[in-house]
Amino acid sequence: MKLQMHSIHFDADQKLLDFIQKKVDKLETFYDRVVDGEVFLRVNNNSTIENKTVEIKLNVPGSQLFAKEEAKSFEEATDTATEALRRQIRKHKVKKTAAQ
Numbered sequence: 457m458k459l460q461m462h463s464i465h466f467d468a469d470q471k472l473l474d475f476i477q478k479k480v481d482k483l484e485t486f487y488d489r490v491v492d493g494e495v496f497l498r499v500n501n502n503s504t505i506e507n508k509t510v511e512i513k514l515n516v517p518g519s520q521l522f523a524k525e526e527a528k529s530f531e532e533a534t535d536t537a538t539e540a541l542r543r544q545i546r547k548h549k550v551k552k553t554a555a556q
Contacts, residue, residue, distance in 0.1 A: 457481055458492040468497055472530055479538045480512065487545045491515040497530060512537045519548060 527533035
Protein backbone atom coordinates (compact mmCIF):
# COMPACT_ATOMS: atom_id res chain seq x y z
CA MET A 457 0.00 0.00 0.00
CA LYS A 458 1.22 3.49 -0.82
CA LEU A 459 1.77 5.24 2.49
CA GLN A 460 2.98 8.81 2.98
CA MET A 461 4.73 9.39 6.29
CA HIS A 462 5.25 12.81 7.85
CA SER A 463 7.31 13.31 10.99
CA ILE A 464 6.49 16.77 12.32
CA HIS A 465 9.45 18.75 13.75
CA PHE A 466 11.81 15.75 13.93
CA ASP A 467 13.39 13.13 11.68
CA ALA A 468 12.04 9.62 12.17
CA ASP A 469 14.56 6.82 11.70
CA GLN A 470 14.06 4.22 8.98
CA LYS A 471 13.45 1.43 11.50
CA LEU A 472 10.37 3.25 12.85
CA LEU A 473 9.07 3.99 9.35
CA ASP A 474 9.49 0.33 8.35
CA PHE A 475 7.65 -0.78 11.50
CA ILE A 476 4.70 1.52 10.72
CA GLN A 477 4.61 0.43 7.07
CA LYS A 478 4.53 -3.23 8.10
CA LYS A 479 1.74 -2.67 10.64
CA VAL A 480 -0.44 -0.72 8.20
CA ASP A 481 0.21 -3.23 5.40
CA LYS A 482 -1.28 -5.95 7.65
CA LEU A 483 -4.60 -4.08 7.51
CA GLU A 484 -4.86 -5.06 3.85
CA THR A 485 -5.49 -8.65 4.93
CA PHE A 486 -8.84 -7.46 6.32
CA TYR A 487 -9.80 -5.25 3.38
CA ASP A 488 -7.88 -5.31 0.11
CA ARG A 489 -9.46 -2.19 -1.42
CA VAL A 490 -7.50 0.35 0.63
CA VAL A 491 -6.31 2.97 -1.87
CA ASP A 492 -3.58 4.76 0.07
CA GLY A 493 -2.81 6.29 3.43
CA GLU A 494 -1.08 9.03 5.36
CA VAL A 495 0.73 8.85 8.70
CA PHE A 496 1.60 11.83 10.89
CA LEU A 497 4.11 11.43 13.74
CA ARG A 498 4.30 14.15 16.39
CA VAL A 499 6.10 14.69 19.68
CA ASN A 500 3.91 16.82 21.94
CA ASN A 501 5.45 19.45 24.18
CA ASN A 502 3.38 18.56 27.23
CA SER A 503 5.02 17.21 30.37
CA THR A 504 3.24 13.86 30.43
CA ILE A 505 4.97 10.59 29.66
CA GLU A 506 2.57 9.80 26.81
CA ASN A 507 3.73 12.53 24.46
CA LYS A 508 4.08 10.61 21.16
CA THR A 509 1.13 10.97 18.79
CA VAL A 510 0.43 8.85 15.71
CA GLU A 511 -2.34 9.78 13.29
CA ILE A 512 -3.23 7.36 10.48
CA LYS A 513 -5.61 8.24 7.68
CA LEU A 514 -6.65 5.55 5.17
CA ASN A 515 -8.56 6.18 1.96
CA VAL A 516 -10.98 3.46 0.91
CA PRO A 517 -13.49 3.70 -1.94
CA GLY A 518 -16.31 5.99 -0.80
CA SER A 519 -14.88 6.73 2.64
CA GLN A 520 -11.91 7.77 4.74
CA LEU A 521 -10.85 5.99 7.94
CA PHE A 522 -8.92 7.82 10.66
CA ALA A 523 -7.27 6.94 13.96
CA LYS A 524 -5.26 9.10 16.36
CA GLU A 525 -3.44 7.67 19.37
CA GLU A 526 -1.04 8.93 22.03
CA ALA A 527 1.40 6.71 23.91
CA LYS A 528 4.86 6.51 25.48
CA SER A 529 6.39 5.31 22.20
CA PHE A 530 5.53 5.59 18.54
CA GLU A 531 5.42 1.80 18.26
CA GLU A 532 2.82 1.52 21.02
CA ALA A 533 0.71 4.31 19.52
CA THR A 534 0.94 2.65 16.08
CA ASP A 535 -0.25 -0.67 17.53
CA THR A 536 -3.28 0.97 19.12
CA ALA A 537 -4.10 3.07 16.04
CA THR A 538 -3.89 0.10 13.65
CA GLU A 539 -6.14 -1.90 15.99
CA ALA A 540 -8.69 0.94 15.92
CA LEU A 541 -8.47 1.05 12.12
CA ARG A 542 -8.96 -2.71 11.94
CA ARG A 543 -12.25 -2.34 13.81
CA GLN A 544 -13.27 0.52 11.50
CA ILE A 545 -12.44 -1.58 8.44
CA ARG A 546 -14.63 -4.43 9.72
CA LYS A 547 -17.53 -2.01 10.26
CA HIS A 548 -16.97 -0.52 6.80
CA LYS A 549 -17.03 -3.97 5.19
CA VAL A 550 -20.25 -4.89 7.01
CA LYS A 551 -21.91 -1.67 5.83
CA LYS A 552 -20.77 -2.23 2.24
CA THR A 553 -22.01 -5.83 2.10
CA ALA A 554 -25.34 -4.86 3.76
CA ALA A 555 -25.88 -2.09 1.19
CA GLN A 556 -25.44 -4.46 -1.75
